[in-house]
Ligand code: SF4
């Protein structure tokens with residue numbers, strides 16, 4: 001049944017159960033706004049040039065409006081308000097219906113849910129949101145990419161997507177503290193499970209296992225600014241791939257671990273390691289899921305860094321890095337999170353040779369690694385091809401260094417830098433800041 005790199009959750013549905021599963025998800029995830037969007041397209045074609053897929057390869061499948069048609073065909077067959085009431089009308093078996101092959105490609109492979117096309121559509125159609133319903137329906141059939149199955153299952157059972165134990169975490173942090181003491185001074189420690197701190201800091205687990213220099217950069221910044229922070233054994237994973245599965249239930253369960261960790265420690269705020277989707281989900285999507293606002297602040301670390309610099313808590317040496325330096329706005333941090341000026345303030349504090357990509361900020365192109373595509377090896381080729389629009393943007397800046405504030409964007413831009421021979425270095429914003437601290 002599965003194709004195009006699709007894997008299956010072990011659901012063992014029969015056709016009737018599969019239809020039932022689709023019906024439940026459809027009822028749960030649709031709204032008046034959604035139906036209005038689905039009907040509103042005037043076929044103007046403006047969304048084509050907004051999408052990095054179409055800009056990278058001029059295929060009609062890559063026009064956002066055409067992705068919507070894939071979903072409309074499924075809705076027409078399974079949820080049509082009149083047809084579904086006719087006794088002689090039976091929808092096809094969704095487990096074998098090729099319409100779902102097309103929908104899988106449109107929703108998981110050919111859309112990163114970046115939201116850029118929504119800004120250009122005169123009818124207010126948000127293809128990313130519409131494709132999210134497509135992902136939810138496919139999740140209901142157990143059809144999701146392999147890279148979005150294992151990591152989520154591991155997170156749901158162990159609390160982090162790499163399956164690190166609490167002992168692994170403590171051992172690594174103690175080792176990092178010893179290493180950092182050489183630079184920071186003999187009394188340097190890293191607080192773990194400290195109660196009532198100003199900031200509960202949630203790292204990316206890959207920095208604990210494979211990339212400790214990144215975590216060291218983050219902790220160096222917090223320490224240099226004199227922040228009252230803690231790490232926690234209750235949660236040390238900013239990642240939340242469940243959202244990209246199309247399962248808000250799984251996403252909430254994972255995000256709730258962070259909320260509970262804050263509650264246990266009575267932290268005044270949460271700060272998140274550079275991770276676009278992790279920030280979006282905890283800061284914005286969870287509020288929508290809960291139907292209420294958080295009564296404490298949630299920051300991406302770059303917001304704190306900007307504040308430290310403005311308040312004189314962090315002093316940076318200028319031009320330690322040879323420019324030109326450009327900044328890639330991660331979609332979930334900038335377009336969907338509103339964090340646009342802060343990283344620019346930070347970078348301009350450490351270089352006099354900053355250049356913008358065109359377009360940038362809310363209108364920036366997705367790097368091609370969003371939407372969970374970076375987590376599935378099967379999507380390597382499509383990521384490389386669809387990174388062309390971003391590669392051209394970068395090339396035009398003449399930048400030697402591309403800075404970004406998201407782990408997946410960093411990986412994807414490093415890959416496209418090699419694929420398109422851009423001759424660039426790609427750095428996390430925490431690296432350039434930590435290395436510029438006076
Ligand atoms: S959300 Fe992004 S990737 Fe998806 S169709 Fe729109 S512009 Fe293209």
Ligand code: SF4
Nearest residue numbers: 041042044045047121
């Ligand atoms: S911009 Fe909006 S109205 Fe125009 S083709 Fe795209 S989705 Fe349809």
